Amino acid sequence: VPPRQTLEADLTWTGTRFDSGIQVEIDTAGRIDAVGRLGRSEVRRLRGRALLPGFVNAHSHAFQRGLRGRGERYPNGSGSFWTWRASMYELVGNLDRDGLYRLSRQAFEEMRAAGITAVGEFHYLHHPRGAADFSLDEAVVEAAAAADIRLVLIEVLYRTGGVRRALDPAQRRFASAGVEQFWHHVDRFGPALDPQRATLAVAAHSLRALGPDELVALHREAARRELPFHMHVEEQVGEIEEVRSAWGAEPMELVLDRLEVDGRFTAIHCTHTRREPLQRFTAAGGRVCLCPLTEASLGDGVPDLPALRQLGAVPCLGTDSNTRIAMTEEMRWLSYAQRLQYQRRGLLRDDDGTVARGLLAAATTAGAAALGLPAGKIATGHHADLVAVDLGHPSLSDCPAEILLPALVFGGRDEVVAETAVGGRWREHR
Numbered sequence: 001v002p003p004r005q006t007l008e009a010d011l012t013w014t015g016t017r018f019d020s021g022i023q024v025e026i027d028t029a030g031r032i033d034a035v036g037r038l039g040r041s042e043v044r045r046l047r048g049r050a051l052l053p054g055f056v057n058a059h060s061h062a063f064q065r066g067l068r069g070r071g072e073r074y075p076n077g078s079g080s081f082w083t084w085r086a087s088m089y090e091l092v093g094n095l096d097r098d099g100l101y102r103l104s105r106q107a108f109e110e111m112r113a114a115g116i117t118a119v120g121e122f123h124y125l126h127h128p129r130g131a132a133d134f135s136l137d138e139a140v141v142e143a144a145a146a147a148d149i150r151l152v153l154i155e156v157l158y159r160t161g162g163v164r165r166a167l168d169p170a171q172r173r174f175a176s177a178g179v180e181q182f183w184h185h186v187d188r189f190g191p192a193l194d195p196q197r198a199t200l201a202v203a204a205h206s207l208r209a210l211g212p213d214e215l216v217a218l219h220r221e222a223a224r225r226e227l228p229f230h231m232h233v234e235e236q237v238g239e240i241e242e243v244r245s246a247w248g249a250e251p252m253e254l255v256l257d258r259l260e261v262d263g264r265f266t267a268i269h270c271t272h273t274r275r276e277p278l279q280r281f282t283a284a285g286g287r288v289c290l291c292p293l294t295e296a297s298l299g300d301g302v303p304d305l306p307a308l309r310q311l312g313a314v315p316c317l318g319t320d321s322n323t324r325i326a327m328t329e330e331m332r333w334l335s336y337a338q339r340l341q342y343q344r345r346g347l348l349r350d351d352d353g354t355v356a357r358g359l360l361a362a363a364t365t366a367g368a369a370a371l372g373l374p375a376g377k378i379a380t381g382h383h384a385d386l387v388a389v390d391l392g393h394p395s396l397s398d399c400p401a402e403i404l405l406p407a408l409v410f411g412g413r414d415e416v417v418a419e420t421a422v423g424g425r426w427r428e429h430r
């Protein structure tokens, strides 16, 4: 249990700007219970620091940390998402419970050092080799607890090895026997989580990994339980073509036609989603999660972000393959990919004309909403999940409060993250 504490940093992000003189009071449950000019005298002064909400990583596959530096040789000519996937399956084939724990812990520790205080772990590697139990789920929960990062364990249903295709051997470790067996596992496993540190969400891997009828059944039950629901959608043109020829509609169209989309549905990637269905999805309240570094690394493509912005929507961000774990870099690449694509700057500006604020929202409030967490904001009732940035770091020198946010987003080094708190439990990083 963290002690009751009152913090005062030199500057505190209040939602629209950095302010001085702001005190943040945290209760023993690790929640913020007051923010403002509170006039408390017993205060922990965070000198030379700016306080921000902790970053929320809405989409991660922690074990893929094991691929870092691998899969960048192309002996057979140029590669693609699909050749990358073959090396990912090779890694999966060699992973046991200890290996999964080790890689997950490594990834989660790196995340926390990068200012990420909550992670949505899109978890499909459920079974040890040759077994059908879900004991690998425990390794992920233990790794998150050891790194003391807030975990939303997104339990993934995986059924087929491609559209109407049998599972290949690597994929058997992802698969469930059916929707019912999957919920049976969730019911057994969910209550074992410590709600102060870990909560549940549910996902369909993609329409490559299950058919529309099972998607409907899974989503209906998730909605009844009011759980966040995630799915990979239209990352690859190949996926769209296969789904269209098997089921007569594109993945996003199937989602819109068959499901009651609302704010609990988050579609991951939407790289090749056409504007009309993307805007219908967004208008229904659906959320989009982008993973700019992974999408660049895999050569996926650039999503139609102006379509979301037209409707006032902000995507959330994920470190996905964890080839690099840096939330400021995800933020800047969210913007840079659009600049390169459209040869224009400022495409993602908010009503005030600033870009950095929207990028911070993507890395905080939007992620928290996608994961169903009261987080991502320094506000009463929210988790005390915080980042303290070192204002004395050379990469932020000569950057007064008015331009600190764009300086941090576009030019801040990873080392600016000095300390983080999860539920009021602090860690020093450097």
Ligand SMILES: [Zn+2]
Residues within 6 Å of the ligand: 059, 061, 122, 232, 268, 320
């Ligand atoms: Zn993913």
